[in-house]
Amino acid sequence: MTVPAALQADADVIVVGAGPAGSATAFYLAQAGLDVLLLEKTTFPREKVCGDGLTPRAVKQLMNMGIDFDAPGWVRNKGLRVVGGGHRFDLDWPQLERFPDFGLVRTRQDFDEILADNAVKAGVRLMQGVTVTGPVLDDRSGHIVGVTTKDGATFRSRLVVAADGNSTRLALAMGLHKREDRPMGVAVRTYYTSPRHDDDYLEIWLELWDEETLLPGYGWVFGVGDGTANVGLGLLNTSDHFNKVDYRDLLRRWTKNMPAEWGFTEENMTAPIRGAALPMAFNRQPHYTRGLVLVGDSGGAINPFNGEGIAYAMETGEIAAEVIARALKAPGRAEQERILRTYPKTLKDAYGGYFTLGRLFVEAIGKPGLMSFGVRHGLPHPRLMRFALKLLGNLTDRRGDASDRIINALSKVAPRA
Template identity: 30%
Template sequence: MSVDRIHDVVVVGAGPGGSSAAAFLAREGLDVLVIDRSEFPRDKVCGDGLTPQAVYWLDQLGCADEVMAQTEACIRDCDLFINGQHLLTGGFPVGTAYPDFAVLLDRKRFDDTLLRNAIAKGAKFEGGRILRELQVGRDAVELSCQTREGTRAFKGRIVIGADGVSSTVSRAIGNTLKTGAMALSLRAYYRDVECEGAQIKVYFDRDYFPGYGWLFVDDKGFANVGLGYAVDRNFSMPGKLAEDFRRFLERELGTMLRHATRCGPPSGGSAAFFKPNAILADRIMLVGDAANHADPLNGGGIHKAMESAFFAAETAVAALAAGDCSARGLRAYERRWGRHVGFDWQTAELFLSIAKNPHLRDFCLFTLTQIGRLTDADRQFQEFCSGVFSGAISQSICLSPRALYHAFPKDPRVWQAMFAAEGGSIIGPMRIARGAAQSLGLAGVEMVRDPLANLDWGIEVATKAVRLVQRGVAETPGLTQPAGIHQTSLQRQGRIAAPA
């Protein structure tokens, strides 16, 4: 196979990360080719929720208006359930760098919109190209792809791997896939769901913790419903995902789905939440799920993919201008990602490492319940917690005693309300203390029954905690800020607020 044309950048994968990278690069005047194994539009397993951060990046890409025109759901708050009981309704924080709302749009239309945006900016696209092999040469990377017509080859001075959790590009630079913490999920679409307006509902339950179920429904009753687990080599899935998904639908959503119609069979998906050995090599960078960049705390991957795409595109432009596309020349990508996102990602990874131990499920859910009761009675604390969980507020801020002091409720009535839920101002504190002790005691007994796995888990948590503390000594947690970009045009034009 001979290839005469060498593109500046070949992007492998046309999901949010790949199409965003292509758009950022093409608007700088580079010759960009995007290849994907699928023809577009195509479906993709996902919750379909676009966080405030994703809305921000859509604006930076110049396609926020097109996405907003397609959505039937603009949501400012979320309902949280624990063990079948409604705990609170909370909203996204105000006053951050991001809007205070999320939107819903299925990935088939969303990903197609991002790809068309990249093409409009000058990128080229070829679908039905399955990457089989890549070879790094002196002047370019050659990619060998399988097509319906046979084998095709492409060349790029730089390759950006945005080909998801099973990334061929990631394997090519020496990474071993799916060896750490993973999320496994099932998702189905329903129409005619009985729900008053667009809503986001999240369900935590001991039967499928660590993990959660969700229902994202738009104004027309069209819903994305799913259930996901967090697993790794020591702690496998406690049950069968398909059976648990069926029970979740019957137990939690039976009333809302009683007259609904499922749109096709459930689909499965996965995401990885561990740091790969490398996210770059000579002439190659990884973004999004190919780099395991999804948020370990909430599982969100769309905005992280778009964010990493910005860093990678910026690095590619500089490397091509300098004539140095070696790993050394691309190292700025890793540095910028670590500086802007690394501390938060490490913090979220530590939280997941603790919570993924199934023996701690009762203690974790007990703690979430008490925090939820506090947030339900104190708006400031609620915005702090929802901001940390969603990533709109820096997750590493949880490591700052000063920030925690300012965030925790000061009004005695808030604490009295929490104690009242447990029996009163005298009995309540004792019941809370007893509940915490009992759940921890039960966890200890269960851990003793499986000492090797729990010893390995303890060493892992301790190691990550030490690394995080070492990093925290040199860094001050604060509000998450976008990657060096200033106020969005939506904010400047007064369009950042959700429609009433």
């Protein structure tokens, strides 16, 4: 649909999708004094497929937005418990200046609603049950100047942010397709009534077997604190077996081998097994084109090392909001466009080298021999595992210890593709 450029805007910025990326973007835009319309296709509360675990990197973002995680429903954890190769040990989150030394668990059933409500308190106008179907384009420049919805409504704005997840109709409609040279993951999870609901550590299992084949990925057991545990697994497409595995059946087979007292049985399952795709390492680019800004999963902002997406959703939202606010306050369309075009480079400067390292990592563990060697020979060395925790979690200080400096140097010299 095309419209004349002179039509009055309904908001300075329309943000499509009220997940962590959209709500964070909207929050920071509102704090910058912009009029923001946040459109969400579902109604809260609503379920999302996720492990529900939040690393210190994600907690830092919640702190920045003033989220009260001392309120009921938040479960703190001290670190990561790693199981594999006959070993089982606890790794505390590192002591860093940039990030807190604890993680959290909160189900997506209400986590996203908490962030959306926080954005509303900052002045954002939230509309739920609004399904965006496509862009409204300026008939001269081809820039997006609004969106159409399933019920026939049209909303106009000076800029549009796509925070509509992996499927991102807006990005596809604007000609932004997935890059096939980037890894893709899949995650499946369910909930069990279990004594494992209360745990000081997020627990991951590094060995996922499909009969005789060791798969690239990991399983998890995250206590939710309400009598249930979130149990799931994530796999990467770097294995030849990626399209041959029945992931739901694999989860059932994996949990059957768990201790009986944990209660991971069909009768204790409180939710169906659900799955979701994990777009990684900036698999959709550029992150800005013709008035459309991509944040979170819509731009593939998921860490390929560990499948973490929530922290990067909120971080890219904050970065996007800073660029957008600066652009929309600049004099003249040409200067605004120049500033907006800096956004993709800003993202690559922040994450590009690290994501490149992650792509190399997932290619390596896609080879069963290397995966098995790493599990057997890496886990018995606590110092190496503490280094791995920092690397895989992207948890370093800019001027930290030797491990921080190594990780930061590697990220700096790696290509920012």
